[in-house]
Amino acid sequence: MSNLLNVSASPHVRSQVTTRTIMRDVAIALLPAAAFGVFNFGMKALITIVTCVAASVLSEYIYEKLLGKPITTSDYSAVVTGLLLAMNLPSSAPVWMSLIGSVFAIIVVKQLFGGLGQNFMNPALAARCFLLISFTGRMTDFAVDGMTGPTPLAALKAGESVDVAKMFLGTTQGTIGETSAVFLLIGAAYLFVRKVISFRIPCAYLAAFAVFALIFGGRGFDMNYLAAQLFGGGLMLGAFFMATDYVTSPITPMGQIVFGVVLGILTGIFRIFGGSAEGVSYAIIFSNLLVPLIEKVTIPTPFGIRKETGHAK
Amino acid sequence: MSAATFKGGIHPFEGKDLSKDLPTRVVLPKGDLVYPMSQHIGAPAKPVVAVGDRVLVGQRIGEANGFVSANICSSVSGKVKAIEKRLMVSGAMGEAVVIENDGEYTPVEGMGKERDYTKLTKEEIRQYVKDAGIVGMGGAGFPTHIKLTPKDENAIDYVLVNGAECEPYLTSDYRMMLEEPEKIVGGLKVILRLFDKAKGLICIEDNKPEAIEKLNSLVKGEERVEVKVLKTKYPQGAERQVIYAATGRSINSSMLPADAGCIVNNVDTVISIYMAVCKSTPLIRRIVTVTGEAVKTPQNFNVKTGTNYAELIEEAGGYISEPAKIVSGGPMMGMALFDINVPVTKTSSALLCLTKDGVAEQEPTACIRCGRCVEACPSKLVPQKMLEYAEKFDDEGFQRLYGMECYECGSCTYVCPARRRLTQAFKQTRRSILDSRRKK
Structure with missing residues (x-):
């Protein structure tokens, strides 16, 4: 026994969960809603999804290759970004728009700030907002294959009545991945079971938004209205899949609840008082910017430390 | 009544089934016994025997040297062969009394x-x-x-x-x-x-x-x-x-x-x-779990302190596969050994022979701020932020986040999906802070 053994500081064991398994789980959880998007909107939706995912992964690969950085495309994070971006685009989006969005998300929002873990905004959402500002007409054109008319949220805002059951199932107008509340919830349930996300952000978000809508929505205690607000637009997709993005949400448990409440209030303001019927995307990227501040004031009190005595002596 | 607990923590693979069912077996040492004079927190004990002395089981060979210190007794009878520096579990050399076992186990009077x-x-x-x-x-x-x-x-x-x-x-x-x-x-x-x-x-x-x-x-x-x-x-x-x-x-x-x-x-x-x-019997034996996937018959041994670890591996039937890493203690807080020819001390709880080195296999990647470390920390700290300070050698910032409350349990490192070496960095930072406090 003269040959030396491996040594390192403890601990000597690791859990099975890695960045790769987490990102893969998120991608899996998005699939039911994405598949429903293809069913709802047809082949054009599939082309958008494939384009965004491929362009995102490729952008990451090329950027890292050119800069001589380690290639990280196998961690599935670019796949998730591409998938999320596609789900946030209307099925009528042309291929060039998918390409611009993907490159913007990966290169500008993610890589220029230092890559995975360093971006301060959700890349997919930042790209969506970039496209929304740059190509407003195309980004809000939900007319496909004869299915025309406004999104349920726009109809709701205009004071028309909406079919909540259809909204829950998702056979309505909207972006590719946002329409089906039920398939998004199935995906979210998978993430809860796999312990990828906690209830804190989505529940605080939805609860705060619901309260805001009840108070300021102008419909009083109208359950139909509330359900339509919750299932409509990007709220389900945003609350469970984008507000919960690790990189751009607070790391402290209390901060996550604060973050969710801020999101709920902002979404309420944007939807009810804003010009557009939608508000989730802007609420999330705006709240992303508040994360450092939220974390600063929500650092937990350590075990055994009494607040009034302050520092451990 | 539900079981009491605390907030945070982790559920690692238990691995206790390997060794929990076999009864503890008494193992007598084969080679010389080595008794490091530092088997406790505080000042090392002072040897009170000389080379050539005959000692009995239970006889004091090291005497507490200071307020925080402890006596050390011989677990065998025999002759003091040497008092010299020997390799210890920590990897450092420390003063030790070496005793040649006469195999008779003659106790001191009154034991x-x-x-x-x-x-x-x-x-x-x-x-x-x-x-x-x-x-x-x-x-x-x-x-x-x-x-x-x-x-x-x-x-x-x-x-x-x-x-x-x-x-x-x-x-x-x-x-x-x-x-x-x-x-x-x-x-x-x-x-x-x-x-x-x-x-x-x-x-x-x-x-x-x-x-x-x-x-x-x-x-x-x-x-x-x-x-x-x-x-x-x-x-x-x-x-x-x-x-x-x-x-x-x-x-x-x-x-x-x-x-x-x-x-x-x-x-x-x-x-x-x-x-x-x-029973008028000093601390001269230790129960040691010899276990891990690399060992043939994992089990517990009732061992005389001072016994060479290598003898325990033999007693457990040797290796069935090449161990990648051998740990004195458990996998979460134990000390990895580069050489198993070190003595069992009062604090040796286990000898763990792992076939897989989960640490060497995986390189750290970028932190994704998932917050698992925060959830796992039993001290309710924010390891992710502590690491940022530790990596910048910012002792002040580290202490502002109550970094000194960390007791290096390793939970954050265990759960980190990016395989970041949090505990390892905290150990270094905490040592350097404690050192500079001592200097003041």
């Missing part, structure tokens, strides 16, 4: 004599514990006689026996609870004699139902003793966590358990107290 602890004064009990060289056998090695001498003995409300054994793979405390439960209860009663107002709590994780049952039946009718069932979770057996789970009291790094009215001792320590006080 094994029965004593009735109810007839002893408190001072006598403390003196016997001190003479026996008893230290905290849960791993830290804090001299027990000091622990049993708090400033105000009337302020002690609870005496805890820590039988959580939350480290994966380890089963030595479990085996002792099954095999020598009378000694545990006996030792606890000895301690309770020192603290008139205290209640004794034997704390056991709920993954050890047989041990809970056994001790429950033994303490039936005992007014001052109770078995407390704790939830199975790492690091349930950490001193601060076990106190919180059992009593609801919490202490921080600058407090002693006694500040919260508690005295905490590990199972094997309590047995040693019983043996020292009631």
Whole structure:
């Protein structure tokens, strides 16, 4: 026994969960809603999804290759970004728009700030907002294959009545991945079971938004209205899949609840008082910017430390 | 009644099935016995024998040298062969007494004599514990006689026996609870004699139902003793966590358990107290779990302190596959050995032979801020932010985040999906802060 053994500081064991398994789980959880998007909107939706995912992964690969950085495309994070971006685009989006969005998300929002873990905004959402500002007409054109008319949220805002059951199932107008509340919830349930996300952000978000809508929505205690607000637009997709993005949400448990409440209030303001019927995307990227501040004031009190005595002596 | 616990923590692979069912076997040493003079926190003991001296079992060979220090006794009879620097578990060289075993195990006079602890004064009990060289056998090695001498003995409300054994793979405390439960209860009663107002709590994780049952039946009718069932979770057996789970009291790094009215001792320590006080036997044996996927027959051994670790591997049938890493202690807080030719000490709980080195296999990647470290930290710290400061060598920032409350349990590192080496960085930072504090 003269040959030396491996040594390192403890601990000597690791859990099975890695960045790769987490990102893969998120991608899996998005699939039911994405598949429903293809069913709802047809082949054009599939082309958008494939384009965004491929362009995102490729952008990451090329950027890292050119800069001589380690290639990280196998961690599935670019796949998730591409998938999320596609789900946030209307099925009528042309291929060039998918390409611009993907490159913007990966290169500008993610890589220029230092890559995975360093971006301060959700890349997919930042790209969506970039496209929304740059190509407003195309980004809000939900007319496909004869299915025309406004999104349920726009109809709701205009004071028309909406079919909540259809909204829950998702056979309505909207972006590719946002329409089906039920398939998004199935995906979210998978993430809860796999312990990828906690209830804190989505529940605080939805609860705060619901309260805001009840108070300021102008419909009083109208359950139909509330359900339509919750299932409509990007709220389900945003609350469970984008507000919960690790990189751009607070790391402290209390901060996550604060973050969710801020999101709920902002979404309420944007939807009810804003010009557009939608508000989730802007609420999330705006709240992303508040994360450092939220974390600063929500650092937990350590075990055994009494607040009034302050520092451990 | 639901099991008591704390917030945070992790559920690593337990690995206890490997060794938990075989009875503990007594192993006699084959080679020379090596007794490092530093087997405890505090000043190393001072050798009180000379090369060539004949020593007997139980004879003092090292004497406590200072207030925080402990005696060391020989576990065999034989001749002092050398007093020299030897390799220790920590990887450092330390002064040690080397004894050539004559195989006769002749005890010193008076060893094994029965004593009735109810007839002893408190001072006598403390003196016997001190003479026996008893230290905290849960791993830290804090001299027990000091622990049993708090400033105000009337302020002690609870005496805890820590039988959580939350480290994966380890089963030595479990085996002792099954095999020598009378000694545990006996030792606890000895301690309770020192603290008139205290209640004794034997704390056991709920993954050890047989041990809970056994001790429950033994303490039936005992007014001052109770078995407390704790939830199975790492690091349930950490001193601060076990106190919180059992009593609801919490202490921080600058407090002693006694500040919260508690005295905490590990199972094997309590047995040693019983043996020292009631059976006039010093601390000269240790229960060691030899385990891991690389070992043929994982099991527990009753080992004489000073025995070479390598002999234990042989006793367990040798390796069945090449070990990638050998750890003294558990996988969460144990010390990796680069050479297993080191002696068993009072604080050696296990020899773990892993076939896979989970650390070397995976390089750290970018932090994705998932917050798993925050959820896992039993001290409710924010390891992710502490690491940012640690990596910048910003000791101030590290301390602002209460970094000194970290006791290096490794939970954050275990759960980190990016394989970041949090605990490792915290260890370094904490050492450097403690060093600079000492210099002031």
